[in-house]
Amino acid sequence: MEMKKILHIGLLFLFLVPTIAQAQCRSHAKRQCLPALAPYIHSGQLTTATMFEGDEAEVILTFNGGQEYRILMCAEEMLGDVEFRILDMDRNVLYKNREDENDETLERMFDFKVGATQQFIIQIEVPKAEDKMHDIEIMGCISLMVGFKSETSAQGEE
């Protein structure tokens, strides 16, 4: 009986959770991440995903010559110290937000400019949770946001 109840609740969530999760991730990105991108202008593309502990992801992004950019990696606290690295297309590491294992201060943004349009690989790594009291996987929202600087770079509304 109890098992049936769990299954019913579970199935209910199965249909409700995706929509809620999507909206939650967008809301998290808007409240917690977008403000940190200023004065750079967000591209407007929604780049938010749910990731699990231990997950790794890699994305290749194109940056336009003559532009200045900010990459902001913004993760929900429950995911822990999420690392991100920027590599060139030959896989040379150009930037990492954790210098070594003892580095406790993780930067979450990186500002740079490119003289010519080129692609970079962005790697994201969610740490595996340690000392867990349960076997439920931790998941949370991650946003990888790119902002660019225009000549007049936005300073706010009137």
Add this chain to the structure above:
Amino acid sequence: MSRTLHLLLSGIALFGLWSCSGEESSDTLDATNPTNDTLSVEVLDRITKTQKIFYSIPSPIEMATLLKKTGARYDYTYLNDPVSSDAFNTTTKQALNLGIYGADLSYTSIYNESGESILYMKATRTLADKLNVSAAIDDRLAERIEQNIEIQDSMITLISEVYWNLDGYLKEGDRNYISALMVAGGWTEGLYLTTRLLDQSPQSPEVRTHLAEQKQALKNLVSLLEQYESEKNIAVTLSDMRSLDTIFDQVEVNLQASTPIKDPETGVTDFGGSNEIVMTDEVLNQIRVKTEEIRGRMIQQN
């Protein structure tokens, strides 16, 4: 019991991830976990789907910024007629033209043409309404836009917010292919405006370079659209983009990388670099003609 609960929660989480990530994608995404061989199918599936949410196609506002940087002068005759917005009656045309008007709105705003920006914002709202995403530009946001219409930097931020909302609402409504069409429309209009700049300066190296450098963005756009190949509404646009891609394949863009230098004062790292462009006048003309043809089909009323 515990195992059942765990499986159930994993199922819920995975389903959530699938929906959250949607199906939008780019060809530039690749699984990288060094231990891929040992990863379960479930984890690999997650990684792949997480990666699919990111696509690298310049937004209309960035395209407009880049156009202005070439030194081009403003010309409203290049733009799609905002009065036509009410005449698009199919979802495909509405989505494509939502992107096109978004690009035109970005163009007028970057050049601080507030009178025309109002018209393009109105056209954008009309199509958002038709596509049932009017919440993306609600009255409050519309009011902020009206109040800031003459303040260029605020307008750029607000347009970015409009684009973000539209993208978000379409994805949350599980209408990812409409979002992809909107992106395709916006990018095509940006490319079309770039080709029109050649009327002003036929040999401008900045314009030619900007045009050639769209080669990669086009590849990403084709990959994004291919995710929805089964949608009949995508077919014409995908076919158009593929034929344009075939022409762009004749363009060579060779990156000459340089050593990164970090400015200790600003903290900004300069990666420098330059691109050597190989593109004949004939290829350039083919791109121009094909772009005009595709854009013409997109803005043609039903």
